[in-house]
Amino acid sequence: MKITIIAGARPNFMKIAPIIHAFQKAKAQGENIDFRLVHTGQHYDKKMSGSFFEQLEIPEPHANLEAGGGTQAEQTAAIMIGFEKELLENPSDLVLVVGDVTSTMACALVAQKLHTKVAHVEGGIRSGDWGMPEEINRLVTDSISNYFFTTSEGANNNLRNSGVEEARIFYVGNTMIDTLLKQRPNFKKPAIWTELNLQEKAYLVMTLHRPANVDQESNLKKLMDEIIDHSQDLPLVFPVHPRTAKILKSMGVSHPRLHMVEPLSYLEFNYLVERAKAVVTDSGGITEEASIMNVPCMTLRDNTERPETLELGTNELLGTDPKAIAPAMEKLFSDNWKKGREIPLWDGNTAERIVKHLLQISPKL
Structure with a gap:
């Protein structure tokens, strides 16, 4: 065959x-x-x-x-x-x-x-x-x-x-989880870890790439402002696509705690996710990985094709309304975020x- x-x-x-x-x-x-x-x-x-x-x-x-x-x-x-x-x-x-x-x-x-x-x-x-x-x-x-x-x-x-x-x-x-579990012992510390003096559970990881988020500039700026305003004093590590970085720069989105870095390798990115306080994303695959690693995950989408990450994992669907950020962050920092459970198979x-x-x-x- x-x-x-x-x-x-x-x-x-x-x-x-x-x-x-x-x-x-x-x-x-x-x-x-x-x-x-x-x-x-x-x-x-x-x-x-x-x-x-x-x-x-x-x-x-x-x-x-x-x-x-x-x-x-x-x-x-x-x-x-x-x-x-x-x-x-x-x-x-x-x-x-x-x-x-x-x-x-x-x-x-x-x-x-x-x-x-x-x-x-x-x-x-x-x-x-x-x-x-x-x-x-x-x-x-x-x-x-x-x-x-x-x-x-x-x-x-x-x-x-x-x-x-x-x-x-x-x-x-x-099969994505097959790879995650096999490669977990091989996760690789990225240079940004040392450069920013990151500490376990003391920073957030962000990823945004969907047009619904990055192409609507006024809403994107409001989302970024809300995330920055309500993430306490934690560093925000944002591996960002050059196109998205250009949009953010043109809107004047910047902050001493916001670190927009080059996209990372699989092993480097998951090293960061595994040790993060939480992940803010619009990626379906990251919701799966965060759930298996029991890392709180906030998804900036109105829907998901992976409901098991909501029902059994650590994922919560916030939608794309910037007003949803503050209560989610309050829940995170009060240690009331749900824990992941075993997802069958x-x-x-x-x-x-x-x-x-x-x-x-x-x-x-």
Whole structure:
């Protein structure tokens, strides 16, 4: 059985790394399974050097389609053109897509047009917000996938409610957590730790990237002002995209406690998160990681596709109204923030379960 694995952005590689390890282990044990790793090049990331793949203990991609840039439509088209050529030259029994980036949707479409079956890792998750490009990617990908590897019972129900048969749904857990648990002992102290003389549980980590937050300048300034005003005397460490940094600078957002730094590597960023008093973010993946590390998490969004982080984790949905910041900070500093509980199957063994199911369905491919 030959499987083509698709990754389009840095977080995708965190999700596929444990799957590759599980493939390699199964192959070493004599199973008929092999893979080809395709990077669509959807996101250019200067930190994705050879050392990035060494840290994750995975090979560099067999192919890079270099399909980044352009509008949503241009990028989708570039990925589809590149992947069609790739799949014709390197046929596969199954295409494995992960998450909800444009590459996930585009490659699923190409595979089905070439009569190759598709498995979606993280199938079934929904935010209910069609204003998010990721939600459209999820809906389209799930509508044409053959098999689904899910992270929660909620995702299972979403698929059932859309008419997916039980036999095609495999509840396995979260591969992002496989990587987190494996790499936790390897978290790396970033230079900013020493430069700012940071102390455990005595600073906040921030990330903001969604257009709903960073493109509405007046609201962004109010959010930043509220966070600064109500974070007591703690440093605010904000690994920030250059585009967002430019917007903040143009608005005159600055403060002695606000430290806007270059984006960090996976190991460095999670070193900071693990030791932070709390995280303020609009990223879904960070809510998962913060919940597993039992770090309070404030999410500046009106919805989430990861409700388990609200129900069992440390995440709270604040919305995008700046007035929500003050009561959340008061709750944090009065030590009344909820503690994380065990999330079913988020145990570090998800990838092995995926490979077990793939081997079982291989005769059908």
